[in-house]
Amino acid sequence: MTDWEGIVRTYGPLAFETGWRLLGNVADTEECVQDALFDAFRIYQRESVGNWGGLIRRLTSRRAIDRIRSRRPAETLDDDQLWASASDQPEQLAIERELAQRLRAALGSIPDQQANVFALHFFGEMSRTEIADAMDINENAVGVALHKARGKLRELLNEGRLSPTKPPRPAVERAEKSDE
Numbered sequence: 001m002t003d004w005e006g007i008v009r010t011y012g013p014l015a016f017e018t019g020w021r022l023l024g025n026v027a028d029t030e031e032c033v034q035d036a037l038f039d040a041f042r043i044y045q046r047e048s049v050g051n052w053g054g055l056i057r058r059l060t061s062r063r064a065i066d067r068i069r070s071r072r073p074a075e076t077l078d079d080d081q082l083w084a085s086a087s088d089q090p091e092q093l094a095i096e097r098e099l100a101q102r103l104r105a106a107l108g109s110i111p112d113q114q115a116n117v118f119a120l121h122f123f124g125e126m127s128r129t130e131i132a133d134a135m136d137i138n139e140n141a142v143g144v145a146l147h148k149a150r151g152k153l154r155e156l157l158n159e160g161r162l163s164p165t166k167p168p169r170p171a172v173e174r175a176e177k178s179d180e
Helices: 004-023 026-046 052-070 090-107 112-123 128-135 139-158 171-179
Strands: none
Touching: 004 026, 004 052, 004 090, 004 112, 026 052, 052 090, 052 112, 052 128, 090 112, 090 139, 112 128, 112 139, 128 139
């Protein structure tokens, strides 16, 4: 018999961290983790589970991406829902918030496998081998999906006025340069 309480105690925080990084909202994250744990329990009833951590994080990221896809396009995030920033500069903080919001939206628009691989790698901090085991695909497929996801996300993020690699200069700075 599997120690279900021990599994939840061990992997629940990892699942919450993965969901939080994708959603940035406590209530949504808790619901996704709860659904993922329930899904994992149902899978366990049907078959043997060899990698609980990978399974629960994969299910959590899938639930979180589904939640992102179901959000209204015009939905905005409250301050308490935004990713924490190490920046004390208001302009940089605003840029980071907008990028976080746009990344969440972009993740919801790419194919499932690519979104899940990207989420597990960057938000779940899983290696390619761990992702391959959790998703029951080979490591080459993980690499290809990760490459495609990065390219598609870069393309989607660059369609707007913010680039993921080079934020725009603040309006004050642009005005100062044009006065010279």
